[in-house]
Amino acid sequence: MYNNINTTILQDERVDGADKTNGKAKYTAEYQLANLAYGVFVTSNIAKGTVKELDISKAIAAPGVLDVIYYANCPAVPGYNPNASERPKNVNEWRGHKVLYDNKVRFFGQPIALIVADSFENANAAIRLVKAVYDKEEHETNFDVLRKDSTKLKPAVTYKRGQEKAFATASKFIEAEYNIPIEVHLPMEMHATIAYWEGEDKITLYDKTQGPKSTQSTVARTFGLQEKNVRVIAENVGGGFGSGLRSWANVPAACIASKKLNRPVKIVLTRPQMFNLAGYRPQSWQKIGIGADATGKFIGITHEAISNTSKYEDFREGIVNVSRFLYAVDNVDTKYNVLPLDLSTPIWMRGPGEASGCFALESAIDELSYQLNMDPIDLRIKNFTDINPENKMPFSAINLKDCYAYGKEKIGWKSRPTKPGTLKENGMYIGYGMAVGVFGAGKGTASVRAVFSKDGRLVLECAVSDMGPGTTTSMTKIASTSMQMPLDKIKFKLGDSDFPAGPSQGGSGTTSTVGSAVDMACKTLQQNLKELAIQFAPSFANKLITEMEVKNEYVFLTTDASVKISVIDLMKLSNKEVLDITITSNGNNPSQMKYTSNSFSAHFVKLGVNPKTGKVKLLKVVTTGDNGKVISPKTARSQMLGGVVGGIGMALTEQVQIDHTTGQIINSSFGTYQVPLHSMIPPIDVWFVDKPDYNVNSIGAKGLGEIALIGFSAAVANAVYNATGKRLRDLPITPEKINLKKA
Numbered sequence: 001m002y003n004n005i006n007t008t009i010l011q012d013e014r015v016d017g018a019d020k021t022n023g024k025a026k027y028t029a030e031y032q033l034a035n036l037a038y039g040v041f042v043t044s045n046i047a048k049g050t051v052k053e054l055d056i057s058k059a060i061a062a063p064g065v066l067d068v069i070y071y072a073n074c075p076a077v078p079g080y081n082p083n084a085s086e087r088p089k090n091v092n093e094w095r096g097h098k099v100l101y102d103n104k105v106r107f108f109g110q111p112i113a114l115i116v117a118d119s120f121e122n123a124n125a126a127i128r129l130v131k132a133v134y135d136k137e138e139h140e141t142n143f144d145v146l147r148k149d150s151t152k153l154k155p156a157v158t159y160k161r162g163q164e165k166a167f168a169t170a171s172k173f174i175e176a177e178y179n180i181p182i183e184v185h186l187p188m189e190m191h192a193t194i195a196y197w198e199g200e201d202k203i204t205l206y207d208k209t210q211g212p213k214s215t216q217s218t219v220a221r222t223f224g225l226q227e228k229n230v231r232v233i234a235e236n237v238g239g240g241f242g243s244g245l246r247s248w249a250n251v252p253a254a255c256i257a258s259k260k261l262n263r264p265v266k267i268v269l270t271r272p273q274m275f276n277l278a279g280y281r282p283q284s285w286q287k288i289g290i291g292a293d294a295t296g297k298f299i300g301i302t303h304e305a306i307s308n309t310s311k312y313e314d315f316r317e318g319i320v321n322v323s324r325f326l327y328a329v330d331n332v333d334t335k336y337n338v339l340p341l342d343l344s345t346p347i348w349m350r351g352p353g354e355a356s357g358c359f360a361l362e363s364a365i366d367e368l369s370y371q372l373n374m375d376p377i378d379l380r381i382k383n384f385t386d387i388n389p390e391n392k393m394p395f396s397a398i399n400l401k402d403c404y405a406y407g408k409e410k411i412g413w414k415s416r417p418t419k420p421g422t423l424k425e426n427g428m429y430i431g432y433g434m435a436v437g438v439f440g441a442g443k444g445t446a447s448v449r450a451v452f453s454k455d456g457r458l459v460l461e462c463a464v465s466d467m468g469p470g471t472t473t474s475m476t477k478i479a480s481t482s483m484q485m486p487l488d489k490i491k492f493k494l495g496d497s498d499f500p501a502g503p504s505q506g507g508s509g510t511t512s513t514v515g516s517a518v519d520m521a522c523k524t525l526q527q528n529l530k531e532l533a534i535q536f537a538p539s540f541a542n543k544l545i546t547e548m549e550v551k552n553e554y555v556f557l558t559t560d561a562s563v564k565i566s567v568i569d570l571m572k573l574s575n576k577e578v579l580d581i582t583i584t585s586n587g588n589n590p591s592q593m594k595y596t597s598n599s600f601s602a603h604f605v606k607l608g609v610n611p612k613t614g615k616v617k618l619l620k621v622v623t624t625g626d627n628g629k630v631i632s633p634k635t636a637r638s639q640m641l642g643g644v645v646g647g648i649g650m651a652l653t654e655q656v657q658i659d660h661t662t663g664q665i666i667n668s669s670f671g672t673y674q675v676p677l678h679s680m681i682p683p684i685d686v687w688f689v690d691k692p693d694y695n696v697n698s699i700g701a702k703g704l705g706e707i708a709l710i711g712f713s714a715a716v717a718n719a720v721y722n723a724t725g726k727r728l729r730d731l732p733i734t735p736e737k738i739n740l741k742k743a
Contacts, residue, residue: 014635015487016472025236028208029192029268036194037066038120039257039267041111041249042130043276047139047663048342051103051112051132059115059129064122066261068130069253070113074100075260077252079222092221096313096345099249100256105134106312107344108663109276111249116257116265139342142660143283144179146339147306153337154314159324161390166300166331170291172371173299178288178360179730181655182308183281185349186675187467189238190271191278195254196264202229203258207251209234210244211504212463216497218247223255235495237505240467241646242348243278245506250277275656275668279347282307284319286360296374296382300331303361309338310345317353323361325596326438328385342663348506350646351710354439359650359731362435362714367727370420376718377404377413377434388596396595396695400436403602403624406687407434410622411604420725428608428617429740431723437601437710441627441693441702444513445587447500450521452529452579454571456553458483460521461493464502464514468642469705470635471510477632478515478699482522484551492518500582508599508703511631516697517585526550528579529567536574537565597696600626601707603647603715609723614735616652616720618682625686625707628693629700636704640686643708648676650709651716652732 019025044051056068078091080098087093099111113130117123146152167173194206203225209215212232220227237244250267257265269277289302303323309315320334349355369376386398407413416432417423423430449461460479466472475492483490493499503513530548533540533555540548540555540563549558556564565573604622609615623640630636653674657667667673692700713731720738721727728737 014470014473015476020236027189027236027238028194028206028234029266031194031206033194033196033264035263037116037118037257037261037263037265038123039114039116039254039265040120040123040127041273042113042115042127043273044105044108044110044112044132046105046134046136047108047141049105049134049136051105052135053133054113055131056113059126062122062126062129064118065115065126066118067116067257068113069100069116069257069260071100071103075256077222077256078224088224090221091224094222094252095246097249099253107276107310107342109273109665110344111253114253114257116261139663141341141343141658141663143308143339143341146341147285153306153339156335156337157316158333158335160333161324162331163300164333165289165302167289167291167302170299171294172368173289173291174364174367174371175287175289176364176367176729178286178363180284180356180359181731182283183349183650183654184275184656184673185241185243185278185280186274186673187239187241187243190269190274191243191248191250192266192268193250193254194264194266195258197259197262201225203255204231204233205251205254206233208237208244209247210237210240210465210467210506212465212495212497213501214504215247215251219251219255222252230497232497233495234465237465237467240505241350242352242506244467245348245504248278271670272668275665276344279345279349280656281349281356282309282315282346284356286319286357288360288364290364290368292368292372296372296379298327298329298383301329302333303357304335305357306337306339308341308343308346310343311340313345314338315346317348319353319357322354322357322438325388325390326361326436327380327383328389329383351439351706354437354706354710355650358435358437358711359713359717362711363717363729366433366435366714366718366721377408380404380436391596393594393596396597397628397691397693398598398600399626399689399691400600400602402689403600403626407602407604407622407624410685411606411620413604416722420722425608428610429723430606430608431719431721432606433715433717433719433722434602434604435711435714435718437603437707437712438598439508439703439706439710441512441597441599441696442509443516443588443592443697444503444509445584446502446514446517447582447584448514448517448521449500449580449582450525452525454568454577456489456568458485458490459493460490460518461499462502462514462517463494463497463499464510465495465505467505469510469639470632471505471514473635474511474631475514475518478518479522482519483526485553508706511701512697512703513585515631515699515701517583519698520585521581521583524581524583525579528581529555529570532570532574532576533565537570539563539565592695595695597693597702599628599702599704599707601711603712605715605719607716607719607723609720609738609740611740614738614740616733616738618648618680620682622685622687623708624688625704626689627704627707628691628696628702630688630690631699631701636688637686639704640708641684644684644712645676645681646709647712647716648680650731651713652676652680652734655732
């Protein structure tokens with residue numbers, strides 16, 4: 001009945017898998033340069049105020065210490081100058097906190113100095129020798145208290161379609177509040193930078209970044225350099241989840257120190273520093289009102305949200321946006337505020353905005369289904385739309401009903417109790433839940449260089465990075481399909497800003513964007529090979545290109561397959577060493593602008609709740625994706641598995657805890673910030689609709705990384721309610737919150 005792509009997984013290999021498992025693949029901190037120095041940050045132990053005195057005398061005299069750089073001796077940085085009229089034309093002000101620039105403290109754990117030494121050990125040992133005296137000021141870090149004071153909020157962004165708060169006019173409606181704590185990315189590889197100046201106006205960086213070209217541009221615009229004189233290398237990235245979508249304090253600090261000392265400098269953040277210095281999912285409060293008539297037809301949705309930002313920089317994301325378009329409803333109004341706090345700046349985290357917003361929306365829809373005495377899947381189908389109600393444009397493709405059908409069958413939805421808390425198995429209350437995820441699926445601009453050699457091998461280059469979704473494998477497979485040639489004769493090179501421009505890897509756009517450029521480059525190469533055949537191969541003289549095909553390393557006539565020539569012989573005959581082209585695939589073309597493009601997912605959960613302890617045990621997950629053509633089944637499946645694991649953490653364990661008396665994060669380690677354990681991960685059935693969407697791009701593929709997580713936490717919360725009858729609207733869902741003894 002279903003085209004379950006799992007059947008082909010064993011035939012699909014990761015082309016870079018061996019290097020990443022045998023240790024051959026190098027990550028940023030593993031590079032060793034001659035005369036390398038090591039930098040470590042000294043960080044503040046107050047949340048707000050100024051550094052009145054900083055005594056570095058003992059630290060500078062410590063063994064191996066080369067310098068202690070801080071606000072009093074930091075070299076001038078063009079991008080640190082706040083006065084635009086005084087900055088050179090090619091310099092933009094550094095975005096966010098200007099490390100080592102002044103004596104102001106804006107958050108607990110902020111770098112106030114950089115110790116540079118001849119070894120990491122010597123630099124680290126000198127930290128305790130730096131003594132700071134502060135003028136402390138009152139700080140504000142308590143989101144739950146401060147969000148209730150409207151004077152503390154930045155002006156709201158609002159949207160209205162139809163009647164405001166129309167949900168309250170419906171025969172059945174719910175209105176409820178939902179809370180999500182701060183969550184951190186915590187990739188295995190910590191953020192690191194190695195900077196090396198090769199003269200006054202040229203610099204090379206090894207950096208953990210999701211966007212080599214973005215980092216190149218940031219460094220060039222901060223230090224007043226030409227982009228061509230900034231090289232950023234990020235061949236392998238050990239996880240990012242969004243934390244690598246901008247440059248953090250380690251980047252300018254390494255550049256500053258390297259220039260001051262005239263030698264390469266490496267800075268690697270510590271695990272605790274990753275909580276303060278590399279972004280996080282902001283804390284959010286949401287209020288959803290949703291109402292329907294007696295048949296389940298939605299009458300209105302009202303969605304309000306507040307999330308935190310830092311006091312020195314605004315960060316906003318699309319928390320309320322999904323409520324505007326995912327379902328057919330005429331009356332929608334949204335309101336979104338941000339609350340500045342004395343914390344560091346948040347950043348996009350996997351499923352940015354939508355992961356938070358769908359937790360509230362998909363939980364609220366589940367709540368409404370019980371009021372209507374209606375199956376929550378049927379309620380979603382009742383309000384299904386293939387026209388985006390926000391912009392009135394058709395979706396380029398939407399196959400959510402296929403996802404519903406597969407997930408419903410495979411999770412055993414028919415066993416789901418209609419009355420919560422009535423099904424028991426093996427002494428546990430059993431519950432079933434589901435929820436939907438959605439994320440944009442556009443196509444950006446990317447350039448790819450393709451070099452086809454006389455030995456029949458193809459090398460492709462693009463300055464995109466790969467933080468784990470399998471970009472190298474996917475691009476190699478796209479090229480193999482487009483060129484109709486073996487995978488083992490194709491190499492995709494990435495992670496170097498000297499390569500043709502590629503996008504930052506984020507927002508689920510890499511495969512669509514870069515893949516389209518790869519496809520275009522390969523088709524252009526095929527065209528070139530056909531032209532060479534007509535020009536140099538006698539058997540193809542006077543033939544039409546439309547009668548020719550390049551396949552299985554041959555050029556042949558479609559009208560007579562016996563007329564053929566191998567591509568190697570053709571290159572030799574034409575006296576070509578290489579065919580070398582660079583192709584740019586632009587963003588959405590006019591035909592694609594006729595549609596609104598999204599990827600979709602539907603997650604299904606079966607779980608048990610221990611009636612004595614309130615502990616949740618996931619028993620089975622079915623996760624489905626509607627993301628166009630699946631390019632690489634194995635890496636696509638891994639993306640969905642990772643999304644489930646991240647969703648389990650979001651739903652059940654993850655939360656940053658802050659001591660609001662000091663402003664300090666008190667669980668900044670893997671020991672105290674609880675990520676999911678292996679024992680928490682149930683059997684997971686991954687399924688894709690796998691229908692190409694050529695309205696988006698030439699390869700028919702759409703983004704996958706975000707939808708793998710978006711909506712999953714709501715599916716868990718909905719299953720917990722189905723099991724226990726307790727509606728948990730505050731993440732994470734812990735045994736203490738379930739507490740069935742008080743039910």
